[in-house]
Amino acid sequence: MQIKGSIAIVTGAASGLGAATAETLANAGARIAAFDLNEDGAKATAEKLGGVGYGVDVSNAESVEQAVAKVQADLGTPSILVNCAGIVHGERIVGRDGPADLAAFSKVITVNLIGTFNMMRVAANAMSQNDPNDAGERGVIINTASIAAFEGQIGQAAYAASKGGVASLTLPAARELARHGIRVVSIAPGLFGTPMLKGLPDEVQESLAANTPFPKRLGDPYEYGRLAMHICENEMINGETIRIDGAVRLEPK
Template structure:
């Protein structure tokens, strides 16, 4: 799918991987809806790229539906959805204070997994009802998992479970939506220089980078964004999960 003139929505678009993706899609000519729970962050990126700010909770059915409708009214049916919204709250299953609060586990799954599915189902329904584009495509959906889906570390039970769910969602979604001309792919990023990582002490960032085989550095969000663009533009790529991690494999802790 060619991005020039196409409507796109990026969740978590107010910062980090989502912001980099919104910028890359806009640079390719897409009309981008920047969706973020923090409306001010969404506005900052949207104003920068000439996009549309959408303040919404991805895991709330009515909120997400309203945001997609606003984007459609402004840009037309979104043909590209990139799910970057997520949280990474850590907590041991059994810690010094006892068992992990069930609400803490549920919150991470709600935002990361339920939120991704919620946006996917709503966007896919609108894509399926739209006319096919030149090559028969109706839409492309890119979800964001994590290498923690495969090598979750101690204290990451909720995060790893949520990202594992996203990875597992990709293939059945791609198979089901294939008849509509909608592709679904997943990126599982490694350790990227996002605001959360950039806030860590410099020595910790250096230690993280040293453990990455090659290149021995943190990932650049622009590299994630270029991968999204490649997925959108490569029609034969469907139902795949791509590790983007410099060949690192996470240790237990």
């Protein structure tokens, strides 16, 4: 996939992995459609990159359908989608006050897993209308899983289940969309310096970094962005979940 001149939708683009990925793709010549529930944040990212920002609830069918239609009208049909939107919630299945909050569990699944699929289904439908390149490719979809999909910690039942679902979705989606010339790949980041982790006390951040074999630091969101860029450019990468984690493996707690 040639990035230069392509239309790229990036969700969760107001900050963190999404903002870094949007900037990386823009620097490679893509025109950016920045999606985020935080509309002001999405527009701020887009303005900096010469793109267009949209307030979008990825878990809502109508919101996503309308937003993708607006992208097609404003910029053109997308050929790249990077799903970075997501939330985290920590809670034990059985805590001091009783069983876990089912609504909180459901919300994490709704945003992280259903939201990812919602974006995939609408964007893939749009991509299928693209003229194929010389290799027959019409688009690439990159989803964000997590190392928690494989080594979820105590209190991460909802988050791990949501990201495990994203990882499991990768291969069947890639197989199904192959006939349209659309690739599907997931990235499973480890401990990254996103606003969520940067909000923790310095000593906690240092402890997390110390558990990473090498390099002994938190990941840089732009390292995620560069991997996403490489996936776009390398058409043989398909149907796989790629860890980017410095060889860290999460302990139970």
